[in-house]
Amino acid sequence: MNIFNIFDTLQKIDGDAIGRLEHASRRTFMNRIGSTLAAAAVPTAFATVVNKAYAATPTALEVLNYALTLEYLENEFYEIGNNTANLIPAQYKAVFSQIGIHERNHVKFLVTALGANAVKKPTFDFTAKGAFPAFTDFPTFVTLSKAFEDTGVRAYKGQAGNLISEPLLLQYALQIHSVEARHASIARKILSKISGDKSIKSWITNDAGFPGDVYKGETSEGQVVQGGLNLPGIAGLENISFATITESFDEPLTMAEVLKIAGPFVVSL
Template sequence: MNIFQLFSDIESVDADAPEKLSFYSRRFFLRKGSKAATAVALPMALASISQEAFAQSTEVQEVLNFALKLEYLEEDFYKKALAEATFDFGADRPVFEQIHKHEASHVKLLQTALGAAAAPKPALKYDAFPDVFTNYQTFLIVAQAFEDTGVRAYKGQAPKLYKLPELTTALQIHAVEARHAAEVRRLREGRVWVTKNESDGAPAAVYAGEENTVQKVDVRTLGPGFSDIVVTEAFDEPLTKEAVLEIVKPFGVA
């Protein structure tokens, strides 16, 4: 066995492996106080770290595939609308052409990162909103729902990528999804932020929990002027994976 290659392989999925290995071996050596004990500690430490790294790698794949499924939905939605919608986008068409390019880039990046582990594109459907490609206002409502859901979904998964390079990529996509959401809201001539849990015509589940006013402390208690409206607009809440899947399940994403 090439021990140095093993260290390299482990570190590729667990950047903290050298520090953990040092801790494990020192602790075992100090407890037993012999070179022989250290020799025993080394494989034990490697086994422990390898198990942690494998679990971490599997979880990262799950998070990235979850994100990929959402990106499949958004990319397909805009592509289909631009190609098949019977309404007139008017001056807004270039906006959605650009958003579609962004979503296609997100799909390609995630597919590349996952390689053979990338989830296949699901069979998507939009019959939950029968007039989504014939009525521009319905299209905007669904676009807003998808973008706002995406923003909260990335936020909900971010802790699972803590201290991993994939977190940077996820946050880069998250920031662009937030800009998409703001632009779609602007096109609807509404507020570009979320007030309480007002859905503005989108499915209510997209905004469940957005009325929260507690960010470690109840922000309303910090002084005058911090009303429910101000607080909920100032902080955006995450969504769990389960909540997101309930929202997108009618569109064929599971």
Template sequence: MNIFKIIDEIQQVDGDAVERLQHASRRSFMTKFSRSMAAAAVPAAMGTIFNKAYAFTPGAIDVLKFALTLEYLEEEFYVKGTSAAGLIPAEYGVVFNQIKKHESQHVNFLKTALGAAAPAKPTFDFTAKGAFADVFTKFDTFVFLSHAFEDTGVRAYKGQAGNLMAKEDEPLLDYALQIHSVEARHAAKARYILSTIRGNTRIKPWISLNEGSPVEVYAGDDNTVQGGTDITGIGGKSLDAVTEAFDEPLTKDAVLAIAGMFIV
């Protein structure tokens, strides 16, 4: 990560950025960071600076709190999963440990950006009151819920992007879109693993109808209405192709309804 390049890009958007960051030069800016700092720690450190330098809108703060609740859920899910003896086969251990690291970085960034306003982590019940009783004993169920949570994260960030369009919220929009793309990669990987362990080639890394989809959590993967328009049959395309080409955002209430299944 090139911190100097980041500063230059910030100044192209906001010419007063360096002054607002209370640093007179690149050199003095860099005193806040050790050149040997691990790259993974940089987003949290940047979050501290942005939180002090930019007056985020109340709507943006609400989005961050909402996002943090989801990231808490995902982080704890992978912490428990990677700690469960005999759950994850050795060939998939690296994958889920890496996803766990990503989710922890997301949590740390959001908590840092929110500071004292960060909500406390809820208590989670990943069985959803018994609906998924074997989530940490059966790998299929674990992977099934993994892609359910990741897909929910993708749609949640997509649904909130429009609420981060104010100029003072632009840094947060950038970070939200970066997290969004990571969540999408997680979802694709979980779907691929589910296809492999079930021996079902109809389950693809991308959404295709509701193949392999966790309809118990979200039943809209086969949705063909986008932007208020039913796109079934446009250009003579199949239902598979239509659902593969579009994905819908979810409202805050819809996402919280999904997350609420797993919050005590």
């Protein structure tokens, strides 16, 4: 649920992701900490930023640990999946291997940045007590991947406001939002192909999807009111379908909603 994967500071660890964020993010961060800073020191430098935020904004610590908990979940999910024989077909191995690399580096980074404040990794059960053949059935594995990634995108939006008083932390969170969405997009594409269900697109339509809690909630993905404006009622948008409007925006999930979604997969904290 790669939620707050502060990707920009991982430029030396995860070059593939940084290549997709080539614009100004890398330059901005490196200008802040000095161009001669060794790659190994990047997490340490960012930890300084995080530690300063703790004193001023206790919520920042909560949000980052919330992110770390979800990163633990995703990392272990892909780690097990990528190491399970005969689960992932050859043509998809590179995709999930790369996502797994991202997740592993995200956990390493957040643990380093949080230091002694980092929460411990929970124990997970990705079968949800036998409900899902997570690692014996590829379509189920991809379905869970899609659900975790879609949850991550929505969870990020739900917590962005809690980082508003910490602009640097928020900057990194905003920079990674599109990367999280790319993970979700490729998982959705794969699921559409292997299931033959063309209604599954790279983006979410209305509030359709499984499990339902990932797409509904306090603010449903079927929302068409944005910035207080009812978009279907705006002049010039009359011919744009309700479904298309819902596809154009991601909606937030609250922390409670995300933890409820993750709950069946967490054995103990």
